[in-house]
Amino acid sequence: MGHLEFDVAHLFAGGLVLVSFMLLYQDRLYALLNVFALQAVVLALSVSWQAYVQGAPHLYVTAAIALFFKAIIVPMALHRIIARLGVHREVENVVSTGPTMLAGMGLVALSMVVMLRVTSAAVPLAREDLAFALSVVLLGLLMMVTRNNAVSQIVGFMSLENGLILAATGAKGMPLVVEISVAFSVLIAFIVIGTLLFRIRERFDTIDAEALDRFRGGRR
Amino acid sequence: MSAWFGLAWVCVLMAVAVFALLNGRAQNSSAAVYGACFLISFVGLLAALIHLISGAPESEIVLPLGLPWIGAHFRVDALTAFFLAVVNLGGAAACLYAIGYARHEAEPQRSTPFVPAFLAGMNLVVLAGDAFSFLFAWEFMSLSSWALVMAHHREEGVARAGYVYIVMASFGTLALLLAFGLLAGPQGDYAFAAIRAHQASPLRAGFILALALAGAGSKAGLVPLHVWLPLAHPAAPSHVSALMSGVMTKVAVYGFIRIVFDLLGPPQWWQGLPILAIGGGSAVLGVLYAMMQTDLKRVLAYSTIENIGLIFVGLGLALAFEANGFRTAAALALTAALFHVLNHAFFKSLLFFGAGAVLVATGEREMDRLGGLIRRMPVTSFVFLIGCMAISALPPLNGFASEWLAFQAILLSPQLPQWGLKLLVPAVGALLALSAALAAACFVRVYGIVFLGRPRFAAAKGAEEVDQWSLAAMASLAALCVIAGVLPGLVIDGLAPVAQALVGARMPAQASLPWLSIAPIAESRSSYNGLLVFAFIAMSASLAAYVIHRFASRALRRAPAWDCGYPDASPLTQYSAEGFAQPIRRVFGTFVFRASERIDMPAPGETRPARIDVTLHDLAWELIYAPIALAVSFVAERLNRIQYLTIRIYLSLVFFSLVFLLLALAVWP
Known part of the structure; x- marks a missing residue:
């Protein structure tokens, strides 16, 4: 593998991590969706570069799915949901931005250490890819943990799944059917959660997940 | 096959x-x-x-x-x-x-x-x-x-x-x-064959023995893991009670034998100690509990615990003998245990069938509401009597044969070199003797209260004999009890291949002995002839019956004029099940059951009846199970909080545990 291929793959994967950090500090919902769409675009670029490098044409399909669903359909749908719910002004800060970013950096460092240690036998491209993918997954989880708003939790979940796709494409020989089924299961999860959002909204006048807990009542 | x-x-x-x-x-x-x-x-x-x-x-x-x-x-x-x-x-x-x-x-x-x-x-x-x-x-x-x-x-x-x-x-x-x-x-x-091929270290063998004792023992009903047995066995329909008590406990014994005798490899002498102690304790406690019960099926269930105790004593002895290389003695003890397995399957099934027949005929399981069934259900009464005699280990029935073999094995214990066994085995033998005597008392009580005397309530008075199928099942088991008791040599010879496979020796062949007698070690030492005892008992009993009928029945009889002040005694004044158990409760009860009696005597002139209230405690429940239940509910109460967290905190738990595991991976040397 040439130097250029490695550098470009590194660039895209690192870009994905960078966009994950951008997601972390967005507290406006529309901006969050835009950054999420950007992440999907970067993912699609990264996957198609992998397809080119590995000479695996089926990865182009994965890239197309990522581009079509994650960069266009899902953000648009979430956009409409936010508009219909009228929650675009909601600002949420369970954990403030500074500590969140610091924690994110710690997570990236952690995933680097773990992955580089564990995969010492693999080719360098796959190692880097896996390390970045784990960072994206952990940052997505971090986002789900630090947000209360249901929409941003969905976005966190989706970006976590982006990390999974990155890991899957980095590993050679992952069959297409696995990627497609993962993509579809995420899509179905998205539909279910989206429907649920409206139900929550109907009942509680808010999409703050804490309202659910208040409704359920605390400890008996 | x-x-x-x-x-x-x-x-x-x-x-x-x-x-x-x-x-x-x-x-x-x-x-x-x-x-x-x-x-x-x-x-x-x-x-x-x-x-x-x-x-x-x-x-x-x-x-x-x-x-x-x-x-x-x-x-x-x-x-x-x-x-x-x-x-x-x-x-x-x-x-x-x-x-x-x-x-x-x-x-x-x-x-x-x-x-x-x-x-x-x-x-x-x-x-x-x-x-x-x-x-x-x-x-x-x-x-x-x-x-x-x-x-x-x-x-x-x-x-x-x-x-x-x-x-x-x-x-x-x-x-x-x-x-x-x-x-x-x-x-x-x-696979068992692979397990058998390698030998466990002594420490591991000890753990395996303890776990097998707990696992198979809880199913078989060893004290103190017996608590479910007297609840569950009587609750099932009677034929199922018979299956559970007579057969399923034997499958548990099988599991124990398979693990300890077959898979665990050559035994150590100390492995016999816990089995002997628990077996002896189960035998005595089981029959004492049985003595205190008034529910017919529950009496039978507790008596199962006693018999399982006896079987485990035989197994423990076999293990101790085998560890010391006394293979013939080990074969004797093992054969006694297996013979008792067979016998218990016979008579416990028979007795549960009898209890089921009583239940069908009267709708009652409380012994104090029955009585006088021998006149209403003659066939059931007869076969039940055989079952009671067999379980009480009366010759010439099968219970005697197997318990006699067990005692023969106990009598060989002075040969054992270890002092622990030398001291424990006779003590366990004494426990077995005690439990055999108590079992006889227990079944005299059962038979006397349920079948003899006069019916205490209308249900017992109107009882009808049960159907042919049930009678056939009970009669065939009763016949098997008699056959196995009169011809124990057949069973012992049949068990020889099992003993040969497990302890590497067998009891001497019994079929060659004259007059169908059995001799566990050598005829000079001790022998028993079930047929002879049977013939003697049959002869003397028929002679006595003849003499009584010939001379006593025709003698002049006078009816009592006063009848101790109860000319029209109610059937309820008959000896009750509680009353029969009272002496034994007084002797053992304060220690084993923390029994206390409270007499509520009305003042002179008051018309209310006097009452006697007896409270019994099941120490196994109170000392072992109640603390465990308390601890479990305490922990559950504390953990209950986890059920009421917010979604975000659940996610955080997942997140932090993931990060923790990754950290562990990162710092692992």
Whole structure:
């Protein structure tokens, strides 16, 4: 593998991590969706570069799915949901931005250490890819943990799944059917959660997940 | 008989179970199902007996089922064949009995499908040749018997019995699972043949023994793991009670023998100690508990604990003898234990059938509401009497033969070199003697209160003899009790291949001795002739009866004029079950049950009746189970908080545990 291929793959994967950090500090919902769409675009670029490098044409399909669903359909749908719910002004800060970013950096460092240690036998491209993918997954989880708003939790979940796709494409020989089924299961999860959002909204006048807990009542 | 045959007939039983499930509500379907089960079990019994007597070679098959890299092993050897015979004999008797009994059940379809499944499960446990199949079959047996316990789930106390049973059954399976895990060792050989090939270290053998004792002992009913047994066995329909008490406890004994005698390798002498102590304790405590009960089926269930204790004493002795190289003595002790397994299956099934017949005829299980049934149900009374005599170990019946053999083995204990055993074994022997005497008292009480005297209530007065099927089942078991008692040599010789396989020696052949007597070691030392005792008892009894009828009946008799001030005594003034138990309760009760009596005597002039209230405590519950239950509910109360966290905190828990694991991975050297 040439130097250029490695550098470009590194660039895209690192870009994905960078966009994950951008997601972390967005507290406006529309901006969050835009950054999420950007992440999907970067993912699609990264996957198609992998397809080119590995000479695996089926990865182009994965890239197309990522581009079509994650960069266009899902953000648009979430956009409409936010508009219909009228929650675009909601600002949420369970954990403030500074500590969140610091924690994110710690997570990236952690995933680097773990992955580089564990995969010492693999080719360098796959190692880097896996390390970045784990960072994206952990940052997505971090986002789900630090947000209360249901929409941003969905976005966190989706970006976590982006990390999974990155890991899957980095590993050679992952069959297409696995990627497609993962993509579809995420899509179905998205539909279910989206429907649920409206139900929550109907009942509680808010999409703050804490309202659910208040409704359920605390400890008996 | 090959293992294929055994499996085939397990499959047939399962097919019958499915048939019963599909046709549960059809008319007479339960009679058809029980009839089919009877035939299948009977064929199985014959096949197992033929295998045992002909000395056919071991047969093993491996099927590509279960865990992928192990497969399912099934094998038939002498031990398997003996226990298959016990299981199928009990099964055949119970199914024959149930053909009639199930007609009186309110909802027979609740138990019909599970009886064949239960029988299939027990057969499968015995046939299993690897740990996975064994545990699977064991759990299948537990669950199907649990379903049978819950057949009358609307009756009071049954739901609790089922709950306690399933908790204890899960505990037992867990213990066995761990035992097999230790047996398999780090290389994970779960097939019995592979386990047998390597030897466990003494420490590990100790753990395995403890786990096997807990796992098989909880199913068999060893004190203090017995608490479920007197709840669950009586709660089931009577034929199922007979199966559980007479057969399922034997399958547990089989599991114990298989692990400790076969898989664990050569024993250490100290391994006998815990088995002997627990067995002796179970024997005495079981019969003391039985003495205190007034519910007929519960008395029988507690008496099962006593008999299981006796069997385990025999097994512990066999282990101690084998560890010291006294192979003939070990064969004697093991044969006594196995003989008692067979006998207990005979008479406990018979007694539970009798209790079921009483229940059908009167609707009562409380002994203090029965009485005088000997005139209303003569055949049941006669066979029940034989069962009572057999379980009380009276010669010439079978209970005496096996207990006599056990005592012969105990008398050999001074040969043992270790002082621990030298001291413990005679003490256990004394416990066994005590429990045998108490068992006799217990069954005198049962028979006297239930069958003799006058009926205490209308239900007992209007009792009718039960149907032919039930009578046939009881009579055949009673006949077996007599045959095994009069001809014990046949059974001992039949058990020889089992003893040969497990302890490497056998008792001397009994068939060659003159006049069908048996001699455990040598004729010069001790011998017993059941036939002679039987003939003597028959002769003297008929002579006495003749003399009484000839001379006493015709003598002039006078009726009492005053009859102690009770000219028209109510039947309730007869000796009651509580009253009969009182002396024994006074002797042992304060220590074993913390019994206390409170007499509430009205003041002179008051018209209310005096009362005597007795409170008994079950120390096993109060000292062991109640603290455990408290601890569990304490922990559950604390953990309950986790159920009421917010979604975000649940996610955080996942997140932090993931980060923690990754950190652990990162800093791992």
